[in-house]
Amino acid sequence: MPNAVVPVSFAPATRKDVTIKERIGAIIVALKVVAAIPILVVKILLSAKAKSGKPWIYTLRSRILNFALARVHPRQINLLSGPTAVGIYKFAKQLNVNVTTDELPHGARIHWWGEKKGQRVILYIHGGGYNLPIGEQHTGFMHRTKEVLKKNGIEVDVAILEYSLTPAARYPVQLRQSVEGLRYMISGCGYNPANIIFGGDSAGGCLVLSAVSHIMHPHPAIEPLVLPESSPKLGALLSISPWVSFSTDYPSMKAQNNKDVVFPNFVEVWSRWLVDRPDEPRHKDLPPTDDKYTWDEYNQPIQAAPSWWTGLPVKKTLILIGEEETLCDSIIEFGQKFREGVEMGAPAGESGVKVVVCKGEIHTECLYDTFIPGMPPVLGMMAEEVWSLCEDTLKEN
Known part of the structure; x- marks a missing residue:
């Protein structure tokens, strides 16, 4: 489920507007993604072939993006953007x-x-x-x-x-x-x-x-x-x-x-x-x-x-x-x-x-x-x- 624990009223115009708590949260999400990759790989290899017909690595790409984005708030996404x-x-x-x-x-x-x-x-x-x-x-x-x-x-x-x-x-x-x-x-x-x-x-x-x-x-x-x-x-x-x-x-x-x-x-x-x-x-x-x-x-x-x-x-x-x-x-x-x-x-x-x-x-x-x-x-x-x-x-x- 999406992470909505950080109350937000507006998005940052620059990275400096993101709070320390939000920065730490983004780092934690990145670590969770790295830890989850082996599990996602196993799940994908054991699942049915993708409807799109693409190789499993394309499905892994989508699952990693989904896993990461489901755990951040739009403000935190700004941390990665210039x-x-x-x-x-x-x-x-x-x-x-x-x-x-x-x-x-x-x-x-x-x-x-x-x-x-x-x-x-x-x-x-x-x-x-x-x-x-x-x-x-x-x-x-x-x-x-x-x-x-x-x-x-x-x-x-x-x-x-x-x-x-x-x-x-x-x-x-x-x-x-x-x-x-x-x-x-x-x-x-x-x-x-x-x-x-x-x-x-x-x-x-x-x-x-x-x-x-x-x-x-x-x-x-x-x-x-x-x-x-x-x-x-x-x-x-x-x-x-x-x-x-x-x-x-x-x-x-x-x-x-x-x-x-x-x-x-x-x-x-x-x-x-x-x-x-x-x-x-x-x-x-x-x-x-x-x-x-x-x-x-x-x-x-x-x-x-x-x-x-x-x-x-x-x-x-x-x-x-x-x-x-x-x-x-x-x-x-x-x-x-x-x-x-x-x-x-x-x-x-x-x-x-x-x-x-x-x-x-x-x-x-x-x-x-x-x-x-x-x-x-x-x-x-x-x-x-x-x-x-x-x-x-x-x-x-």
């Missing part, structure tokens, strides 16, 4: 990749992963509950994606958005920055919208949905974004395990599967750090959200009626769901509403929407495959679907 920009340059150095950075309005940044050629681009927004910076798993998967596409004869630029983290920055700051990132791709860099793949995972997967919502239904606090008449649709929308609901009442959220990396207490804490709940007073220790915003169709896309998505300015959409993830049920429900709405405004069979439940995979499974050093890559369904979408979209243009 600023997004620092992480990107650190990971780039390890992979011998050149990174350049562009400053955007409202505090956002675009980090260009490798060479920029200006023809096709993946604009990527990382997850982490809006509270955690980018991780090695995000940059590792984007690096791998770029290599796979290049091997298949497709050159693509990779732009990674750095947005402000909670609770210092609260909703709709992250949405505003995501919209500015997309605006910059089109107006600042001159990419044809048809050559843009707009993608993200978890909270980032929600932000790409929210930013596209803003194109159709401008948020009152954010400057409208109008796509050019010559190219009125983005090439593709990629949403990996999107965090579309703050509810912890779904059966998949309540189930204890000992595999996933998202827990009900994470959802409760991170959602409160992002935006005020509609049914309780604003927390005195949290900075205010802009103009007292609360839950809505942007920060919780599942709240939108199907008709909200009619007229979606995107040619192809891929929503990926891990069968073993706690967010599974909420994403499936959202995917049904989303597809229904998009199909209302599209010719029969031409909505371009694909919703895939990936058998045996956890939350954002494709990202964590990069955590298996020295092992030949084993493609899960998530990774295959991502690369297939990118290849099909970019080959057409």
Whole structure:
């Protein structure tokens, strides 16, 4: 069960804000993980083969992550995290990749992963509950994606958005920055919208949905974004395990599967750090959200009626769901509403929407495959679907 013994009202902006008690707690968890590995290995070797078909070491990876994260509080996770920009340059150095950075309005940044050629681009927004910076798993998967596409004869630029983290920055700051990132791709860099793949995972997967919502239904606090008449649709929308609901009442959220990396207490804490709940007073220790915003169709896309998505300015959409993830049920429900709405405004069979439940995979499974050093890559369904979408979209243009 998650460790909730440390009372927390807000997340630390820097590591120095974490108490000595919390630091000691994080060290104890690390020692417990090391001690538990032999037991986890034995349990996995004696259990049935993973539904995903991957070797046992991939299951061990998931169990170790689950074991560790179930015993920490989001504040303690911050102990292991540094600023997004620092992480990107650190990971780039390890992979011998050149990174350049562009400053955007409202505090956002675009980090260009490798060479920029200006023809096709993946604009990527990382997850982490809006509270955690980018991780090695995000940059590792984007690096791998770029290599796979290049091997298949497709050159693509990779732009990674750095947005402000909670609770210092609260909703709709992250949405505003995501919209500015997309605006910059089109107006600042001159990419044809048809050559843009707009993608993200978890909270980032929600932000790409929210930013596209803003194109159709401008948020009152954010400057409208109008796509050019010559190219009125983005090439593709990629949403990996999107965090579309703050509810912890779904059966998949309540189930204890000992595999996933998202827990009900994470959802409760991170959602409160992002935006005020509609049914309780604003927390005195949290900075205010802009103009007292609360839950809505942007920060919780599942709240939108199907008709909200009619007229979606995107040619192809891929929503990926891990069968073993706690967010599974909420994403499936959202995917049904989303597809229904998009199909209302599209010719029969031409909505371009694909919703895939990936058998045996956890939350954002494709990202964590990069955590298996020295092992030949084993493609899960998530990774295959991502690369297939990118290849099909970019080959057409």
